[in-house]
Amino acid sequence: MSRVSGLSRPFLLGFSAVERAQSLTTGYPPHNIERLRNHGGEDEILRIVLAVAGFAEDDLEVATEEGQLVIRGRQKEEEAPRTYLHRGIAARQFQKTFLLAEGVEILGADLKDGLLSIDLVRREAKPSVRKIAIAGGPRLAAVKQGGAS
Numbered sequence: 001m002s003r004v005s006g007l008s009r010p011f012l013l014g015f016s017a018v019e020r021a022q023s024l025t026t027g028y029p030p031h032n033i034e035r036l037r038n039h040g041g042e043d044e045i046l047r048i049v050l051a052v053a054g055f056a057e058d059d060l061e062v063a064t065e066e067g068q069l070v071i072r073g074r075q076k077e078e079e080a081p082r083t084y085l086h087r088g089i090a091a092r093q094f095q096k097t098f099l100l101a102e103g104v105e106i107l108g109a110d111l112k113d114g115l116l117s118i119d120l121v122r123r124e125a126k127p128s129v130r131k132i133a134i135a136g137g138p139r140l141a142a143v144k145q146g147g148a149s
Helices: 015-025 138-144
Strands: 031-036 044-051 060-065 068-073 094-099 104-112 115-122
Touching (some): 060 104, 060 115, 068 115
Antiparallel strands (some): 031 044, 044 115, 068 094, 104 115
């Protein structure tokens, strides 16, 4: 298993700082970030996987807000109260936030076997070159006077 450095995470700008801040407060729920093979395409694909045992699809929300991926979980209250002899499975609400780089899109999310997977893609930027004519002489004078030639 290899660990990816913060500099090679083009999807998540400032991700290392967010990860450090979250680890100081809570690591719940635990998560992985994977780089997926792209099968020859130019776009790069990442997958964020969160361990959300005990959460149903209706208990989870995945959204983008102001350039951030926000994942929230809130379990509904149990209808019948239970008496626990031991309660080791966390049943608390959470919110995880990841800063997204420009051009990153969310492909979708999937909940299977207690794991929430969110796929992201960053489209390969096509270089854009445009030559700008340099105006001078009579044309520039006409623009300054309010007319166009």
